Amino acid sequence: MRKALFLDRDDTIIRDPGYLSRVEQIEFFPGVLPRIAALRKKGFAVFIVTNQSGIGRGYFSEERLEEIHTALLDQMARQGALVDAINYCPLLPEDASNRRKPKPTMIFELAKEFDIDLPQSYFVGDKAVDIIAGQSAGCKTVLIAHKRNITEIPGLESCPLPDYIALTPEEALLYVLNDSDSKGENHNE
Numbered sequence: 001m002r003k004a005l006f007l008d009r010d011d012t013i014i015r016d017p018g019y020l021s022r023v024e025q026i027e028f029f030p031g032v033l034p035r036i037a038a039l040r041k042k043g044f045a046v047f048i049v050t051n052q053s054g055i056g057r058g059y060f061s062e063e064r065l066e067e068i069h070t071a072l073l074d075q076m077a078r079q080g081a082l083v084d085a086i087n088y089c090p091l092l093p094e095d096a097s098n099r100r101k102p103k104p105t106m107i108f109e110l111a112k113e114f115d116i117d118l119p120q121s122y123f124v125g126d127k128a129v130d131i132i133a134g135q136s137a138g139c140k141t142v143l144i145a146h147k148r149n150i151t152e153i154p155g156l157e158s159c160p161l162p163d164y165i166a167l168t169p170e171e172a173l174l175y176v177l178n179d180s181d182s183k184g185e186n187h188n189e
């Protein structure tokens with residue numbers, strides 16, 4: 001079994017312009033791609049898990065989303081930040097059959113397909129739904145607060161605190177690098 005880094009997409013690895021619908025809108029946060037590359041070198045599988053209700057709302061097509069994801073993965077791969085898979089839910093929150101976060105469904109699907117050790121894995125995201133999904137799947141969780149006070153983040157009061165709160169995406173990934181390092185040392189003792 002492999003350990004994994006599960007990443008939210010919007011406001012975690014790329015800036016969220018609000019229902020991103022064009023390839024030209026892709027803008028990575030500073031420092032994120034080298035850290036993902038470093039985690040890959042340490043043996044982590046890397047996944048993106050994203051709610052994309054813009055499709056269900058009719059803002060863009062599933063074909064357009066695939067086009068955006070192909071470009072996203074290509075730009076990441078060029079810097080060594082290879083992604084094993086993207087799992088997304090196109091449905092609306094009110095659609096009873098949705099697999100959207102905060103449900104852990106998309107994480108469980110990936111864990112099964114790629115034989116992932118969830119307690120050794122991390123979920124990194126900027127919203128309470130990311131933390132709740134990660135916790136429900138049994139992963140360690142890291143919240144990216146950006147410039148917000150955590151008491152102002154909707155829904156966060158309804159779940160246990162994440163394992164770590166970072167100010168920026170880069171700091172969140174540095175935490176995962178350091179935390180997984182310290183675990184490796186403990187295993188050797």
Ligand SMILES: [Mg+2]
Pocket residue numbers: 008009010011012125126127
């Ligand atoms: Mg997000």
